[in-house]
Amino acid sequence: MPPQRRNRDFGWLLIVCAGLLPLVLGILCTAIEARHTVHQQQITTANSLLAQAERMSDSAWDMITELRQFHYQPCSAIEDKLQREGNLNAYFRSIGKLEGDNVTCSSAYGMNPGSLSEMMLRHPPVTGKAWWSISIRGTFGVPNRPAVIFVRQLPDGEGFWAVIDGQYLMDFMRALGESRGYRMTMRFNDGAPITSGPAEQLPETYLKSEPWRAESSRYPISVEVVVPPSELLKAWRQALFIFLPMAAIFSILLMILTANWLRRRISWRDEIRRAMRNRQFSVHYQPVYSMAAQHCNGVEALLRWHLPNGDTIRPDIFISAAEEEGMIVPLTRHLLELMAEDIQSWQVEPGFHIGLNLAAEHLQHPEFVADIQLFARRVQNKKLQITLELTERSLIHDGEDVARKLRLLQLQGMKVAIDDFGTGHCSLSYLQTFPLDYLKIDRGFINAIERLDGETPVLDAIINLAHKLQLEVLGEGVETSLQFQYLQQRGVVFIQGYYYAWPMDNDRLRAWLNEQGQQPLLAEESHESELHHS
Ligand SMILES: Nc1nc2c(ncn2[C@@H]2O[C@@H]3COP(=O)(O)O[C@H]4[C@@H](O)[C@H](n5cnc6c(=O)[nH]c(N)nc65)O[C@@H]4COP(=O)(O)O[C@H]3[C@H]2O)c(=O)[nH]1
Numbered sequence: 214m215p216p217q218r219r220n221r222d223f224g225w226l227l228i229v230c231a232g233l234l235p236l237v238l239g240i241l242c243t244a245i246e247a248r249h250t251v252h253q254q255q256i257t258t259a260n261s262l263l264a265q266a267e268r269m270s271d272s273a274w275d276m277i278t279e280l281r282q283f284h285y286q287p288c289s290a291i292e293d294k295l296q297r298e299g300n301l302n303a304y305f306r307s308i309g310k311l312e313g314d315n316v317t318c319s320s321a322y323g324m325n326p327g328s329l330s331e332m333m334l335r336h337p338p339v340t341g342k343a344w345w346s347i348s349i350r351g352t353f354g355v356p357n358r359p360a361v362i363f364v365r366q367l368p369d370g371e372g373f374w375a376v377i378d379g380q381y382l383m384d385f386m387r388a389l390g391e392s393r394g395y396r397m398t399m400r401f402n403d404g405a406p407i408t409s410g411p412a413e414q415l416p417e418t419y420l421k422s423e424p425w426r427a428e429s430s431r432y433p434i435s436v437e438v439v440v441p442p443s444e445l446l447k448a449w450r451q452a453l454f455i456f457l458p459m460a461a462i463f464s465i466l467l468m469i470l471t472a473n474w475l476r477r478r479i480s481w482r483d484e485i486r487r488a489m490r491n492r493q494f495s496v497h498y499q500p501v502y503s504m505a506a507q508h509c510n511g512v513e514a515l516l517r518w519h520l521p522n523g524d525t526i527r528p529d530i531f532i533s534a535a536e537e538e539g540m541i542v543p544l545t546r547h548l549l550e551l552m553a554e555d556i557q558s559w560q561v562e563p564g565f566h567i568g569l570n571l572a573a574e575h576l577q578h579p580e581f582v583a584d585i586q587l588f589a590r591r592v593q594n595k596k597l598q599i600t601l602e603l604t605e606r607s608l609i610h611d612g613e614d615v616a617r618k619l620r621l622l623q624l625q626g627m628k629v630a631i632d633d634f635g636t637g638h639c640s641l642s643y644l645q646t647f648p649l650d651y652l653k654i655d656r657g658f659i660n661a662i663e664r665l666d667g668e669t670p671v672l673d674a675i676i677n678l679a680h681k682l683q684l685e686v687l688g689e690g691v692e693t694s695l696q697f698q699y700l701q702q703r704g705v706v707f708i709q710g711y712y713y714a715w716p717m718d719n720d721r722l723r724a725w726l727n728e729q730g731q732q733p734l735l736a737e738e739s740h741e742s743e744l745h746h747s
Pocket residue numbers: 499514515516527528529532548570571572604632633656689690691692709710711712716
């Protein structure tokens with residue numbers, strides 16, 4: 214499959230993925246949100262149930278405290294009063310008195326209706342406590358309806374009891390959760406369950422939510438709330454209903470952005486190719502001043518891109534794009550061709566320097582040496598000093614291999630410079646790895662110069678370092694007389710910048726070299742006219 218085709222297919226895949234991403238994320242988030250909502254509802258329901266059960270327990274214990282007034286009184290004397298108390302207070306099925314395990318008096322059945330076990334339809338729990346309560350599946354009189362019995366036993370064997378009808382609790386549960394299909398279970402003291410909701414086991418599906426259990430801090434009451442899958446599904450559907458339109462908008466936006474990004478990527482590559490074909494690139498040359506020779510002894514080649522409408526694209530933009538799009542090698546080869554053509558028109562002394570910028574990808578390319586050698590052969594009649602400028606902007610991975618190639622080219626008479634020194638992450642390691650001849654100080658450090666007799670610590674340190682390593686130093690971006698003099702005083706041998714000359718096209722360079730190329734640069738003079746002229 215040709216690479217172009219493969220890229221396009223990959224692009225479609227990327228657009229589809231970008232479109233799906235918000236949808237998938239949305240579905241996941243809403244599922245989590247639905248679970249959270251349902252869980253909160255479970256907690257709220259359980260807490261409401263507990264609160265109601267606690268209120269009923271409070272009533273029951275209050276009633277038992279009230280019954281204390283009938284202590285030592287025979288059932289015949291209190292029967293009517295008991296009946297009235299039992300009937301007039303909410304929640305109660307019956308209330309009464311105890312003697313040991315025997316029920317001696319009941320608001321429902323009068324005197325001596327039987328034992329406590331017979332009334333509860335089970336043995337009383339062994340709690341060892343004078344106050345206890347337990348949920349039961351029914352009572353002697355109403356065996357099929359759950360209830361809760363509250364008992365207080367006095368040390369003298371007498372006691373009081375109250376039975377709350379479970380119907381009140383079941384009604385409350387129904388009101389809370391019947392419409393939502395909740396299954397709710399309440400137990401007092403691990404007694405019989407009082408339940409409401411569907412009795413069947415919920416199917417084991419992903420949508421099943423965990424039962425929520427809660428206990429009262431005041432009484433031995435526990436509740437459990439189970440939510441059916443349909444509730445979770447409903448909550449999910451509601452969340453999706455709100456979220457899906459937003460997700461759809463996000464999907465469309467993301468697809469448009471991805472498509473634009475892909476188009477831009479493809480268009481940079483295509484545009485650079487087209488621009489090379491249509492000769493929209495040209496080379497500008499910026500003169501370099503030699504302090505020793507006191508005249509221009511070389512130039513740096515800087516690529517320019519002129520659009521047919523007269524606009525230009527900044528080199529830092531199209532060079533970065535070419536590096537990212539894998540176009541820097543063809544572009545540099547194009548630069549070398551343009552330079553070779555221009556150089557044929559030059560009238561310069563042998564040894565005149567021509568510096569050219571090289572990107573890391575090209576240095577690592579297997580045909581790098583051949584490319585440079587071809588260029589050198591094409592301009593060999595001019596006997597130029599070719600300087601290869603490495604920049605730290607993009608990292609050179611295979612340092613040893615690149616160093617070997619550079620050494621080979623050095624043996625054939627070329628020089629190597631490190632460009633924009635100090636701005637990257639690996640300035641010092643480059644000094645150690647590569648066979649360098651020149652160090653070009655970035656204009657950021659030159660801009661820091663404030664006074665001729667003062668210090669510029671970092672700049673001074675770089676200059677000293679270069680001298681120690683026996684590298685020749687070039688100051689880049691020199692714009693003022695002060696900067697020029699400062700560098701001159703500190704033994705910087707080459708100067709490049711607007712103060713000396715701006716980058717210019719080939720025709721203007723030839724004229725400039727003729728008129729000003731041999732003139733010394735004097736710091737005291739005003740160079741305004743010279744700069745504008747160039
Ligand atoms: N403010 C200021 N700027 C000054 C002064 N003197 C020169 N300059 C600018 O500083 C840049 C020097 O080039 P660079 O550091 O190699 O930085 C270059 C270089 O890294 C890259 N570049 C340019 N042409 C090529 C090329 O053919 N190949 C590669 N790989 N990179 C290139 O693009 C960068 C920017 O290039 P340009 O825009 O041409 O910008 C040039 C030049 O116009 C000055 O006194 N003041």
